[in-house]
Amino acid sequence: MGYEDALALASQRLAELPPETVCERCGVRYEGGEFYVPWLGREMPLSGASGARRILWLHYLTACGAKQPAGRLIAYREAAPALFYEPKFEERAVKPLVNRFGGNPAALIETALGLGGRVAGIGGVSVTVDALPYLPVTFAIWEGDDELPPAGSILFDQTAKSWFAPEDLAVLASLAAYELIGAYKTSTQGGKAMARQRIAEAVKAGRVLISDGAWGTFLHAKGLKPGECPELWCVDKPGEVLDVARSYIDAGADMIETDSFGGSGFKLEHYGLAGRAAEMNEAAARISREAAGGDRWVIASIGPTGEMLVTEDVTEEELYEAFKVQAVAFEKGGADAACIETMSDIGEAVQAIRAVKENTALEAICTFTFERTVRGDYRTMMGADPLSAVKAAIEAGADIVGANCGNGIERMIEIVREIRSVYKEIPILVHANAGLPHNVDGKDVFPETPQDMAALVPQLAAAGANIIGGCCGTTPAHITAMKEALRHLNK
Helix, strand or coil: CCHHHHHHHHHHHHHCCCHHHHHHHHCCEEECCEEEEEECCEEEEHHHCCHHHHHHHHHHHHHCCCCCCCCCEEEHHHHCCCHHHHHHHHHHHHHHHHHHHCCCHHHHHHHHHHCCCEECCCCCEEEEEEEECCEEEEEEEECCCCCCCCEEEEEEECHHHHHCCHHHHHHHHHHHHHHHHHHHHHHHHCHHHHCCCCHHHHHHCCCCEECCCCCHHHHHHCCCCCCCCHHHHHHHCHHHHHHHHHHHHHCCCCEECCCCCCCCHHHHHHHCCHHHHHHHHHHHHHHHHHHHCCCCEEEEEECCCCCCCCCCCCCHHHHHHHHHHHHHHHHHHCCCEEEEEEECCHHHHHHHHHHHHHHCCCEEEEEECCEECCCCCEECCCCCCHHHHHHHHHHHCCCEEEEECCCCHHHHHHHHHHHHCCCCCCCEEEEECCCCCEEECCEEECCCCHHHHHHHHHHHHHHCCCEEEECCCCCHHHHHHHHHHCHHHHC
16 A cells, blocks of 8 residues: 555544544544644644654554553564564664664663653663653663674564554654654754754745755856866865855755765765765765854755666665765764755665665655656656655655756646645655756756746745755856745745
């Protein structure tokens, strides 16, 4: 069953239940036609949840049947009738937890207490948090030593087995683990981080956000030579890169990217710089963080590696490790999200998303580049259509999806409409070119002026785009014009 079908079925089942029965049985509140669900110490409206979290909450509201936990902890394999799910559970829930807290188990206790949790005392370092009312989840970490690496476990009260399918338990554990990871990140970054919502939450609050524009042409105008490594400027010429970032903040962008599009080890190998990938990606994030300050977001750019899975030039594991280096460095440099962009191969995009979600607390944005075919539909260079690409990205854990490059706003409107026809709630980001390029004296020239693009921005927002910015041919002037075009929508 696909996401939209599962969402429709779960919503229908909830609609058939009396709200007072749901509240009494599940420990939630109903007011003004809205259920409010306690989630890890915060009460949140059901309408504010999307993706896997929304379906999980719906399943809880329709299945919860006990007011008190049974008090007996069970491992995931006791709840899952088939071991098929266990590797995914370990990869998506346990591994990220160990990556974050394995080197500092004491931080797990501090973070959990901040979310209303408590020490569990079952060996190693362990805590229990109430993910949902009557549904505690216990996290345990064993610190490594010279012989053994750190290890972890996630346990459930046995009542969860009767309420949730194995897939739901895996989602529950993964979401709760990422909440712990995110809370730890925020607590270590101080007041500035506290001022920034997660981007997806800001979108769900009704805001249409503005991103930045092109970086490459900007850097070339500043003296970047053909064949020179753009990412190396983050180390050798940080002031020039900072100037680009600040220009988009000054233009009114709510978020900015980083000078790291070609920052994977695979791309940097062409310059003999693969061993400096972590250094350059961290520097890229730090520069954009300095420009963004404490109230704008940094969405660090991850571009394609140029390697092909289909021709077996590279393995999924090799891609994952390369993207992991970038993601970890971004987080260390102060980024809020990783913007995995200009993707054409679903398999490569999935590895990038996994690397971000399983090793950091960053939000994962994933955008593909589509071209219009002679039939009038849209496909990536590898043949993926928008719905297939978005489906795979969401299943891999993307928080935000969308399209970038390849098209001007006019065609992006068609792509967004296609995505929204099936995926009603996932936030959508669009980075559009300044129209379709014309070749003038051997150079690509993008024809749309700031006013041309701004005129189409309200239609793009109406089609369902939540975050709008520019790609090839766009400048700070384009971003300022687009910001102004959206001003009445954000009042």
